[in-house]
Each structure stands twice: as C-alpha cells, then as structure tokens.
Amino acid sequence: MVKSNHERWHQTKAVIGRMIRQLKSTLVHSAVQIGGKTPAPNSCDMIRSGELSKYPLAILDKLLTVYGKDGACAYDIGCAFTKTLGNSSLGPRARQLGFRLMVGAFHGHAHNRKCQLDWHPVYIMGTGHSEGEGCEHIFSASNALARGTRHASTFHWHQTIEQHFTFWNDDKYAALSNFLWNHHREALKLVQILTAELTAIKAELNIVDEDFPHYLQEELAYLDSLKQPPARDQICICYVEALDELAEQRTDWDSARQAANNALTGIAASSLEKINQALAQAHICHTEALVAHVEIQLAVEARWEIGGPEYNQFKMEARLGKYRTALNELEHLVVM
Template sequence: MGSLNVSQRWRAVASCTLIFCGFIFFLQFIINSAKYGLAAVNKVLDVCGNDQAIGHDIACSSRKTIAASSIGCKAEELRLQLVINAFHGFSHNHRCQLENHPLYLAGLGIEDLETCECIFASSNSTAPLIRHASHFHWVQFLDLHFEKWDTDKYLELSRFLYNNYVQALQIIECYSVELEELKQCKDLVDADFLKWRDEESEYLGQVATEPTADTIAVAYVENLEKLKHAEFVFGTIICGIFLMLAPLERCTAVSLRFHSSLTCLPTLRIPRV
C-alpha cells in the first residue's frame, strides 16, 4: 500500500513514497512538478506490480493526470487505485469522498494513508541542525534521519502488525453484533449499504447544476424584490403628473397650470415716454 505525498520542506519539495508498514520506498528532493509524481507512480508499478493503491491528497486530480500521461495505459492494466488520504479527504466535496475516500472503499482496512505526514513531522526535528547548513550537509542529515526512521520502523514491524490486527479484531467484535441487529430490524442486506452509496453519488451528480425551473423561479423572486425596492425609492415620482396621466391629459394639465400661473402674475405698467 503506497502513500504519495508532496510537501514543502525548507529549500525543496520532498516527494516521499512509502509502503504499507511505513517504510520509505524512495525519497526525492525536487522542484515542484507533476512529472516527479508520475515518476514515483511508475516506480511503484515497476517494483510492486499490479493491484496497488496509492494515497494522495488530491487523488481525484492526480488520477486524471496519470490517465493522460505516458503511463496511463500501464496504470490501467495493472489496476492502480488512487485514494484520497483519510484526513485530507474530508476537505473534498462529498461526491468526491464517496468515490475516493478510504472510508467508502473496500480493501484498505484501517489504513488512513497519512504516514507521510508523520514522517514530515518527524523530519522537523532536523531543522535546527540543517537550517544554515550547506546543501551537501542538508541532504546528508536528512538522509541520515530517514535511514534511522526505516531502522526504527523495521524494529517495530512485528508490534505494528500485531497492534493493527488486534485493532481490526476489536472493531469487528464490537460492531458486528450491532450491525446484525440493525440489518434484522430494518430488513437490510449488505448490498443495501453499497446501493445507498451509489444512489447518493448519483443524486449529487444530478444536483451539480440547478434545474431550469428553480433558476427561473429564483430569478423571478429576485426581480420582484428589485421592483419592490424601486417602488419604495422612487415612490414619489410614481405619484407625479407625468406618470399618472395619459399623454393628452398631460398636455391639458400643463396648459391649465401655465394659464393659472399667468393669471397670478401682477400687472406690469409700462411708463410712457
């Protein structure tokens, strides 16, 4: 089981690929580019063979990148599966989670695919030593650190496998009874849970864009609100003579007003010369 993460570290980007038990498969200090991720995936396929799963923060996007690359056919033939890491996956939209999150996929067990985050967090301890070091010593200390990481993981391998096995058995023992009771109470079978996931994914795909009827209804309500606001702001103008009368009536009203204004003017006396 692989976990491919790309993370910024001091002067370079570290691409770290791991196998299931936390061992570092290979580590690259690279400039950020998609081709290095493709090289890592190609290496995993060459060494590990078919039916591999790779965890990636943006597996939904990297799947398209791999499919469009020169190793796309190779990845498809070897049935490569790309999965979003458990922690990062919850930042994706729900439809993406249904398709790519390990919580909804079979074959991943209790693996969260976040081992790279643990490795990068541990590598922070080397920062005080290499912060002002030359590039040679910078790489030297990091190589020493990751070599020590692999040694420690190898020593703890048996304990790691045992603890995971015990944890899996506890989960099965604790929840199997409750699950069976729920299935009997609701008259469900195992296939129903998978069907619900597929139905939810299909529904979310259909509501990705708003229906035309809803769009028209919302636009109509918005225009009504604009009309109400306009009537409130310009209400005094609506009561004016030019908006309330027909064109002929407007002319008559204007003539009457003009005539009445003339009668109110004082008489002017022009002196004789």
C-alpha cells in the same frame, strides 16, 4: 565603511549565485540517491522545480514494479491526477494491473462530497481502516529538521536528513513486531464488534449488504442532478433576505424620523437630521421595490410575515447555506 550600491549589488549577486548552485547540487544529489541505499528511496528535494507531475509518476512507476496487481495509492489530488496517469506512458500498465488512486482522508475534507464518494478510502473496497495519509506522519516526524538545515551547507543538509531517516527506519524496524501484533489484535477486535453492530442495524432497518452500494449510487445520482438549488427556492431565499432588509430599514427610518422630530431648532442640526431622514426614506423605497418585484416573481398574494411558516422555512435554508459555505471554507483552510 559605507558600501556603494554597486558593491552591494555584486555581493548580493554572488550570494544568490551560490544559493542557486547549492539548490542545483541538492536536486542532482537527491536524484542520484533515488533507488540507492537511502532510508526513503522514492524521495527527492523539490526546492528548485516545485511539485511537478513527473515526481508522482516516477513513484507510481516504482510502486507498479514492486507491488504488481491490485495496488492502490493515496494522493492529495488523486482524483485529478488519475487523468494525468491515464494519459501518461504508465496508463496502460496501471489499467492492466488494476491500480487505483484515491484521496487521503485528511485531504479529502478539502474536496466536495461527490469527490469523496468516488475517492475517499472509506468507500473503496480493500482499503480497510487505512486513512491514506502515511506521508503526513513522516512529514510530522521530520519537521524538526527545518531549523537545523535551513542555513546548512549541501553536505550537512543531506547528512542531517539521512541520519534522521536512518534512525527513524531503525526505530520503526525495531518496533515492527509489536506494531503488527497490536494492529492485528485491534483489527480482529474491530471486526468482531463492528460485525455485531452492523448485523443489529441491518435487522432493525430491514436491509442487506447489497443495499449499501445502491445507497452510494443514489447519492451520486442525486448530487449529479443537483447542481444548484431549485430556482424557486433561490428566489424565496432572496425574498426572505429582502424582507429582513426592509424591516431593518424601517427601524432605521423610524429612528431617523423620531430624531428629526426631536431635533433642536438649530439650522445645522435640523439640516443633518433631515438629510438622514431623506436617505433612510430612499433606502426604504428601493427595498420596497425589490420586495414587490420578488413577490411578482413568486406570485405571492399576501406578504409573508416575519416569523410565519414560509418565512421560517426559507430563513432556515438561508442560514444552512451560509453555514455550509463557511464550513467548506474552514475545512479547506485547515487542510490546505
């Protein structure tokens, strides 16, 4: 039996209504469980609302209450969220307790170098070897639940999640002694090895411990002052690119002229070759004008030769710029 569009619309509307009610009940149920006897008390479903600022603020309120002074928390946007925390009602208490936000080592690769110097755990005293990505390990362990809960009811959805984290918590608790022992032994070994290596490096370079913070401050000052490459360097890179384009177009011009000279006497073929030759000549004239204009800006007396020292220097700068741009984009795509 073929159903009318009107009937289909009413059925679709009913299904959507049930889904919305289910999501609402899921959100409320999870909110009730916060602080209760759940395996992960500081968690809730964010299906309906998305990742709003109120959720990390609620978690930070819990962390400040439980752990007190000199605490730290890694958040994928901890650099930007610090302002939100400071402007919230938790700001005075967080400052009083010396609370510190940072960006996890994994998500830090999507941030620029200056941000990493301020927020990466490796540059923050007291973080040790923590990468600040504990939640990612939990997410990785719970990803297998997605296919079993996608179309489940609200009850079975939460039942599956609660069972998973109950067993996960029991397994972690059972292995806690070995975990602490192995990590303690590994930490002692690393302290011994790295201390010896660092002592040798400091003796070889004739530096002391107080020099390392100065190096970071110098790098920060350099990055603050270097918003863009010097104007002359940018023009030189444009000049090199224009020279490459001119050389390529001259090659095309020579090919077009050779083809025109070797063309048959047919009218159609001859006309086509002449058109290509005229276009190639027009491109050369345009690029010649661009090269001449850049040479005036740089006060170049003799045109740089392709393969010369000045050309090679800024050709490498252009390649490095493209490489860094591609690398930053790749790291951003991998993380995000």
